[in-house]
Amino acid sequence: xxxxxxxxxxxxxxxxxxxxxxxxxxxxxxxxxxxxxxxxxxxxxxxxxxxxxxxxxxxxxxxxxxxxxxxxxxxxxxxxxxxxxxxxxxxxxxxxxxxxxxxxxxxxxxxxxxxxxxxxxxxxxxxxxxxxxxxxxxxxxxxxxxxxxxxxxxxxxxxxxxxxxxxxxxxxxxxxxxxxxxxxxxxxxxxxxxxxxxxxxxxxxxxxxxxxxxxxxxxxxxxxxxxxxxxxxxxxxxxxxxxxxxxxxxxxxxxxxxxxxxxxxxxxxxxxxxxxxxxxxxxxxxxxxxxxxxxxxxxxxxxxxxxxxxxxxxxxxxxxxxxxxxxxxxxxxxxxxxxxxxxxxxxxxxxxxxxxxxxxxxxxxxxxxxxxxxxxxxxxxxxxxxxxxxxxxxxxxxxxxxxxxxxxxxxxxxxxxxxxxxxxxxxxxxxxx
Numbered sequence: 001x002x003x004x005x006x007x008x009x010x011x012x013x014x015x016x017x018x019x020x021x022x023x024x025x026x027x028x029x030x031x032x033x034x035x036x037x038x039x040x041x042x043x044x045x046x047x048x049x050x051x052x053x054x055x056x057x058x059x060x061x062x063x064x065x066x067x068x069x070x071x072x073x074x075x076x077x078x079x080x081x082x083x084x085x086x087x088x089x090x091x092x093x094x095x096x097x098x099x100x101x102x103x104x105x106x107x108x109x110x111x112x113x114x115x116x117x118x119x120x121x122x123x124x125x126x127x128x129x130x131x132x133x134x135x136x137x138x139x140x141x142x143x144x145x146x147x148x149x150x151x152x153x154x155x156x157x158x159x160x161x162x163x164x165x166x167x168x169x170x171x172x173x174x175x176x177x178x179x180x181x182x183x184x185x186x187x188x189x190x191x192x193x194x195x196x197x198x199x200x201x202x203x204x205x206x207x208x209x210x211x212x213x214x215x216x217x218x219x220x221x222x223x224x225x226x227x228x229x230x231x232x233x234x235x236x237x238x239x240x241x242x243x244x245x246x247x248x249x250x251x252x253x254x255x256x257x258x259x260x261x262x263x264x265x266x267x268x269x270x271x272x273x274x275x276x277x278x279x280x281x282x283x284x285x286x287x288x289x290x291x292x293x294x295x296x297x298x299x300x301x302x303x304x305x306x307x308x309x310x311x312x313x314x315x316x317x318x319x320x321x322x323x324x325x326x327x328x329x330x331x332x333x334x335x336x337x338x339x340x341x342x343x344x345x346x347x348x349x350x351x352x353x354x355x356x357x358x359x360x361x362x363x364x365x366x367x368x369x370x371x372x373x374x375x376x377x378x379x380x381x382x383x384x385x386x387x388x389x390x391x392x393x394x395x396x397x398x399x400x401x402x403x404x405x406x407x408x409x410x411x412x413x414x415x416x417x418x419x420x421x422x423x424x425x426x427x428x429x430x431x432x433x
Contacts, residue, residue, distance in 0.1 A: 011043050011055040014299055024283035024291035027263040032161035033282070036062065036264065042280040043296060044207035048273060050220035054204050061200040062280060063158045065262030066114070068144065068196050069122070070235050070243065071209060073113040074217075075143040076125035077231045085125055088181050089118045091234075093242050093249075101172065108179030112242040114260065116193075117172045123193045124182045133188045140196050146226045147209040149219055152199045159198040166190055201266070203280040210268040210276025213258075236270060240308070247287045255297050256307030267293035271306055318345035319352045320369060324360075325421065330428050332396075333360045334421065338369040346377035350384050356393070363388055364396040364424055370403050378404060386413025396424050 019041060027033040042056035076085050087109075094102040094111040102111045110118035127139040145152045173186035182189055201209075212219045213236060217227040227235075239258035244251040251259060257269035257277070265282035267290050277300065281292035301307050320336040333356055337349060349365075356363055365385070367373075373381065386409035388395050397407055400419040407417055418424055 005053070007045070007053045008055060011045065011053060014296055015041055015043060015056050017299065018281075018292040018295045021292055021295065022283070024285050026265075026282045027284060027288070030158075030162055030165065030263070032155075032158045033063070033264055036282045038283050040265070040280060040282060041292060042203040044203045044278050046204075046207040046211035046220065046276045048211060048215045048220055048275060050211070052204060052207065052221070054207070056203070057280065058203055060280065061155075061202055062264040062266060062282075063155050063197060063262070064144075064152075064199045064201045064206075064266065065197045065264045066119070067201075067206060067260050067262040067266050067268055068140075068199065069114050069119045070213070070239050070260050071144050071147055072119065072126060072140055072196060073122045073238065074213075074227045074231050074235045075140060076113075076122045077234060078227045079127055079139070080125050080129070082230075082234070085122070088125060089113045089121050091238050091242070094245075101175065103175070103179070108176075108181055110176070110181070112238060114238060114242040114245070116169055117176060120169065120173055120189050120193045121176060121181055123196060124184070124189050133184070133192050137192050137195050140192075141199065143226070144196075144199060144209070146219065146222075146224060147212050148201065148205040149208050149221045150205070152201065152205070154195055154198045155200045156198075159195055162198065163191065163194045166194055169193065197262075203266070203278045206266055206268050206278035206280075207276050210270040210278060212276070213270040214272055214274060214276050236272060239270070244289065245287055247289065252308075255301045256309055257297065257301065258308070259297070261289040261293070263288050265290045265293070267297065269297060269306075271308070274306075277306075318348050322352070326425065326428075329361070330425065331360070332362045332364050332421070332424055332428070334364045334366055334398075336366040336369065340372045340374075341370060341377040341381070342374040343376050343380070346374075346380040350380060353384050353388065356388065358391060360393070362394045362396070362424070362428065364398055364421070366398040366421075367403050368398055368400060373404050382407065382409045382413070382415075385409045385415050386411060389413045389415070398424070 026036050026038055040057045040060050042058050044054035046052045090104050090109045090111050092111045112118050113122045127136045169190045173189045176182045177186045213232055216229040217232045218225050236258040243260040259269040261267045265280050267279045269277045279293035279296045281290045283291050285291050320338040322335050325332045385395050395415045397415050397417045399417055
């Protein structure tokens with residue numbers, strides 16, 4: 001008998017719990033969005049390793065709208081670098097609605113890339129310097145398609161509906177140009193930004209796009225790296241503090257997932273290292289966020305423990321055990337580690353290594369049961385190995401899967417990497433003869 005995952009049933013149950021909530025209304029200030037079916041309802045979840053679950057109206061396409069903002073911001077950071085982008089767009093929460101005039105006093109920078117002024121600026125920072133508006137639009141379509149794992153297309157009807165009423169965005173673009181934040185014609189920036197917001201997606205597309213952020217910028221289905229990991233950290237941080245506009249504080253305390261909403265009814269959340277989640281329901285609240293989407297995310301947080309600040313209890317000690325194998329000149333002190341090693345667990349290892357007696361000539365650190373080693377933890381472990389070497393110890397690293405990259409302690413340190421304990425014993429016997 002095949003065991004079925006309970007997750008699809010859970011998602012169905014979650015949809016049923018909000019199905020009869022008819023509060024809110026569609027985005028009536030954009031004619032094409034005002035005609036959307038208000039009863040559409042869908043949810044999708046994509047794990048960090050690419051397993052996709054979805055329920056409801058999953059095949060319905062809708063325009064991505066402001067959900068495009070974090071992804072275009074990521075492309076700008078990847079294309080132009082942090083310094084150039086931060087010189088034009090700040091990262092401070094505005095506390096204002098998405099279309100407010102929120103500029104930093106003195107510099108004229110938009111306060112963050114999640115409000116329209118910042119998003120228009122980010123749009124103009126995609127592609128190489130000197131890229132034409134057409135080339136920037138192509139870069140954005142290609143980039144967001146890479147996040148989604150399929151080719152995305154612009155909804156011409158939505159674009160035309162939005163551009164004819166984009167008076168406020170035109171005003172923002174003119175102010176950005178007057179402040180020397182953007183180059184070129186302001187209208188071209190608004191046209192490109194509106195095309196960006198008119199890309200058609202499904203709730204499954206959005207879940208995979210969010211999962212790519214949750215997976216350090218690598219699409220978990222296609223395996224393609226879309227943006228570097230440092231870019232993802234920056235984007236998720238801004239989503240956490242600014243993604244839900246004037247409701248960002250309430251969202252972060254109650255839901256605790258870096259998120260972004262769109263006025264077509266989409267809502268995404270990216271939980272680092274775990275999953276991307278997306279919902280679709282066109283009725284919006286006073287902040288422009290999906291009413292039923294908000295309720296679904298609150299449910300996921302309370303029932304599935306997805307709040308970013310909900311830290312699980314500490315697991316077993318990173319030091320699995322210590323033992324001495326052999327006797328005399330063949331004796332080896334083996335320190336066995338386990339799990340994922342980051343700063344706190346690496347510090348625990350260093351304390352344990354302090355107890356290695358000077359009379360113990362050979363020391364081995366076993367990483368056989370270690371899943372991963374963070375960059376800071378790697379540097380800490382290699383420094384400990386260097387100091388053991390300088391104290392006169394012969395140090396071995398049992399690392400058959402090479403979970404510790406570039407194991408060079410440097411500056412007088414030395415470590416021998418082997419696959420098994422038996423390799424150490426064989427080396428000691430050979431050196432004794």
